[in-house]
Amino acid sequence: MTYPISRTRSGSLLTNTAGVALLxxxxxxxxxxxxxxxxxxxxxxxxxxxxxxxxxxSASASLFGxxxxxxxxxxxxxxxxxxxxxxxxxxxxxQEQQDSRxxxxxxxxxxxxxxxxxxxxxxxxxxxSATRDWRGIYGNLERAVQPYQDMEHHxxxxxxxxxxxxxxxxxxxxxxxxxxxxxxxxxxxxxAKIGEAIAFLKEGLTNNPQSIEIPSDLGALLTTKKRxxxxxxxxxxxxxxxxxxxxxxxxxxxxxxxxxxxYRWMVLNRRExxxxxxxxxxxETGILVFPDDVVCRHYLSEAKKNTKK
Amino acid sequence: MIVRKFVIxxxxxxxxxxxxxxRKDLYVAVILSVLMIGAAATIGSFGVKxxxxxxxxxxxxxxxxxxxxxxxxxxARQIPEEVSRRTVYPLLARPIGRGDLLIGKFxxxxxxxxxxxxxxxxxxxxxxxxxxxxxxxxxxxxLLARLFSLxxxxxxxxxxxxxxxxxxxxxxxxxxxxxxxxxxxxxxxIYGPASATGKGILRAAYFVLPxxxxxxxxxKVSYGWKPVDSWVMGALLLYAALFSAVxxxxxxxxxxxxxx
Amino acid sequence: MNQTKLxxxxxxxxxxxxxxxSKNLPGGPPALCIENLCVGYKKSLFGTPNRVVHNLNLSxxxxxxxxxxxxxxxxxxxTIKSIMGFVVPETGSVSIFGHSAGSTLAKAKxxxxxxxxxYYPFLTPMETLTLYGRLQGLxxxxxxxxxxxxxxxxxxxxxxxxxxxxxxxxxxxxxGIAQALLGSPDLLVLDEVSSGLDPVGRxxxxxxxxxxxxxxxxIFFSSxxxxxxxxxxDRVLLIANGRAVDERVMDAxxxxxxxxALEDYFIxxxxxxxAGTTREAGR
Numbered sequence: 001m002t003y004p005i006s007r008t009r010s011g012s013l014l015t016n017t018a019g020v021a022l023l024x025x026x027x028x029x030x031x032x033x034x035x036x037x038x039x040x041x042x043x044x045x046x047x048x049x050x051x052x053x054x055x056x057x058s059a060s061a062s063l064f065g066x067x068x069x070x071x072x073x074x075x076x077x078x079x080x081x082x083x084x085x086x087x088x089x090x091x092x093x094x095q096e097q098q099d100s101r102x103x104x105x106x107x108x109x110x111x112x113x114x115x116x117x118x119x120x121x122x123x124x125x126x127x128x129s130a131t132r133d134w135r136g137i138y139g140n141l142e143r144a145v146q147p148y149q150d151m152e153h154h155x156x157x158x159x160x161x162x163x164x165x166x167x168x169x170x171x172x173x174x175x176x177x178x179x180x181x182x183x184x185x186x187x188x189x190x191x192a193k194i195g196e197a198i199a200f201l202k203e204g205l206t207n208n209p210q211s212i213e214i215p216s217d218l219g220a221l222l223t224t225k226k227r228x229x230x231x232x233x234x235x236x237x238x239x240x241x242x243x244x245x246x247x248x249x250x251x252x253x254x255x256x257x258x259x260x261x262x263y264r265w266m267v268l269n270r271r272e273x274x275x276x277x278x279x280x281x282x283x284e285t286g287i288l289v290f291p292d293d294v295v296c297r298h299y300l301s302e303a304k305k306n307t308k309k
Numbered sequence: 310m311i312v313r314k315f316v317i318x319x320x321x322x323x324x325x326x327x328x329x330x331x332r333k334d335l336y337v338a339v340i341l342s343v344l345m346i347g348a349a350a351t352i353g354s355f356g357v358k359x360x361x362x363x364x365x366x367x368x369x370x371x372x373x374x375x376x377x378x379x380x381x382x383x384x385a386r387q388i389p390e391e392v393s394r395r396t397v398y399p400l401l402a403r404p405i406g407r408g409d410l411l412i413g414k415f416x417x418x419x420x421x422x423x424x425x426x427x428x429x430x431x432x433x434x435x436x437x438x439x440x441x442x443x444x445x446x447x448x449x450x451x452l453l454a455r456l457f458s459l460x461x462x463x464x465x466x467x468x469x470x471x472x473x474x475x476x477x478x479x480x481x482x483x484x485x486x487x488x489x490x491x492x493x494x495x496x497x498x499i500y501g502p503a504s505a506t507g508k509g510i511l512r513a514a515y516f517v518l519p520x521x522x523x524x525x526x527x528x529k530v531s532y533g534w535k536p537v538d539s540w541v542m543g544a545l546l547l548y549a550a551l552f553s554a555v556x557x558x559x560x561x562x563x564x565x566x567x568x569x
Numbered sequence: 570m571n572q573t574k575l576x577x578x579x580x581x582x583x584x585x586x587x588x589x590x591s592k593n594l595p596g597g598p599p600a601l602c603i604e605n606l607c608v609g610y611k612k613s614l615f616g617t618p619n620r621v622v623h624n625l626n627l628s629x630x631x632x633x634x635x636x637x638x639x640x641x642x643x644x645x646x647x648t649i650k651s652i653m654g655f656v657v658p659e660t661g662s663v664s665i666f667g668h669s670a671g672s673t674l675a676k677a678k679x680x681x682x683x684x685x686x687x688y689y690p691f692l693t694p695m696e697t698l699t700l701y702g703r704l705q706g707l708x709x710x711x712x713x714x715x716x717x718x719x720x721x722x723x724x725x726x727x728x729x730x731x732x733x734x735x736x737x738x739x740x741x742x743x744x745g746i747a748q749a750l751l752g753s754p755d756l757l758v759l760d761e762v763s764s765g766l767d768p769v770g771r772x773x774x775x776x777x778x779x780x781x782x783x784x785x786x787x788i789f790f791s792s793x794x795x796x797x798x799x800x801x802x803d804r805v806l807l808i809a810n811g812r813a814v815d816e817r818v819m820d821a822x823x824x825x826x827x828x829x830a831l832e833d834y835f836i837x838x839x840x841x842x843x844a845g846t847t848r849e850a851g852r
Contacts, residue, residue, distance in 0.1 A: 078363060078366070082362060082363070085532050085534075086362075086528045086529070086531065086532035086534070090498075093498065093501060093502065094502075095501050095502050096501065126494055126497075128497060134500065134512070135515065137544065138515070138516070138520065138523070141523050141541065141544055141545070141548075142493070142522075142523060144537050144538065144541040145454070145523055145524070145525065145526055145529070145537060145541060145545075146522075146525075146528060146529070147528050147529055147532050147534055164360045164363070165360070165363060168363075313706065316703055316708070317703070317704055319703075320700055320703040320704055321700075321704075323700075324689065324692065324696075324700050327691070327692060327696065328689055328691045328692065331691035331692075331732065332691055394687050395683055395685055395687045396687055396688060396689055398653070398655065398681070398683035399681065399682075399683060399688070399701060399745070399748055399749075400701075400704065401653070401654070401655065401676075402653055402676060402679060402680075402681035402683075403676060403701060403704035403705050404673040404674070404676040404677035404704070404705065404706065405673065405676075405704050406673060566657055568610060568650075568655070568656045568657070569650070569655040569656070
């Protein structure tokens, strides 16, 4: 599983400063409340949506909520820098995209990155390379003082090292769904820690019962890594139910993708469990929502062939 | 003559330091840094493994931010406060030039900022050391580069304080200092698509304005990079000295004929 | 009223050229010489300056004690600021013992008390005097001894280690006088010298200034306290609307009726000046 980070990744001192202030304020606030910070990934009980809504109606809670949200964003940005040894990356401008001589970040590990994301060929370093820099000595100085390296064939540091950041992210903003899903994906890279990844996602689901992505990923993990088909089904059902309650045109790309995946995993799950009727039903429902879905189509055509035989 | 100048500058700087210490400005800053770095260090409770970089990053950002703030606040008030409370009169009634007063005040503000920086760095190193994290040899270079930048910031703020109100001076200095990196990145981004005239303006703006982001080695410290080459430190020293001299010269030109 | 008009070379009237006269004074250059001084302040960068001192000429001999009198807004402080080099004159020149005003050589000879003496609130009197002493070129134990002696003279003994933020206005003024006397200056320039002092403080100040006068130090001071002026001065200069109006040598009659004769002279002269200005305007 790879998860693209679509946000801008250059962090200035201003953003760092704001982030540090937020972090300090959040930590201090939590410290005053006397909460114990657990050293490992554990599941905490979240509030129900209505309880959360009630609390967040107050101005102070709303402000604190914004703090937490910005804090999570700040940490999200950090993850990317973290895996690139501190080198800032950014998207290519339109002009750069048309320029064949552009500096382009490319992965040196054959696309099989350890990172939480993959480079899609539309990125470059914030600090330009010497050949493309008009600033002379200023450019040389910046490349010397800032973390900078030729990113043409770069490698990533082990992204598992960034896991605590995800823990912090979801702790500071329990509604930061990407934090749960990407974090769980990273934990799950270690086959010995699948249980931990599942627990992390379950915590996310408790905090975000309306989420489509979290139950979809839970279902996928349980199906593929644990092969616990029965336990996965309720989560996949929940993902489909949550998706069905939403207007698909208002969904984010991640939500739409998770909604579609939930149908696919349901089909595969039921097929693996030997319940072909349920798999067929899932594929038929899925194709109504996503008429172009390859997995559902393929399953249905195979099922049709098998029936003919 | 030179010795006499140093005595004058030293006396003025000493008075500025003594006053700042008695005003407890430094204590407030130290308490603030302990709170911020201490709060950030509670992240260590998550288990430091995997958070080393983040912890260092947060601690050094606090050090950067507070040292910049202190430098600006110290430098911004030196001359305007002397004028507003009329202490400038008995000072300038002595056989010293206005330039001497400026240099003395600059040295005072710089010395205070340097002390503040070292205090913050000590607190940060202590907090990191508590979790068994070391900052490496590049930390020394980081501190040195920050000292250079503080000299530049003090000179720039001192100059601005002669042209505008203290609050405007603090705001502009903060913008120029904290926005330096954003400005650099913005210029680099918009330079490509800009017209020839636009490119000329951007180049001029880029080279005229001070680039305080060049003095920030904190990211390299956090991410465990090797120390930079000595030519880099030399260039930074030269850059800071050059810009400080320019700012102080402009300040002197302004202050020399300013009615008090 | 028996008024004695001075006819000596240093009698100044508005607009009169005095350079040659002052240079010819016996015993070297005058302690203070102002020639055709015009001071103005700009309200904006490109605005025309608002002139507050017009063609002022005056001269003070070494050892003389001269009172500089005038109503509020007459231009006294601006003139004194020009003497100290705090403002750059539009035209004219100011010299102290032959050195251009504002130069380090000129300032080395001056002890100055500003109109409102405020000092670093977080320093002690001893630290304040040490700072000014070091700027004056003094140092070591001689500076320490002189500072202690001055603090005693102005009545601040025992308060050397208190921070100035705990000082009353009168105590700050006493410290101001001490710092002005630091380094035994040849010319004392005192702006509103008795401001903020209580009657005891004034008497004390009078005593200190008389001592200094005895030593031959030149004193040029402005004050609203005419009794103060009458007791100390050899001569008074009157200024109104930025122009020199008149001057008098202090005689027994003028000095005798403290609180009345000098006051009468001050008010009557200004009234005449006012009337003259009105007539001019009427024509």
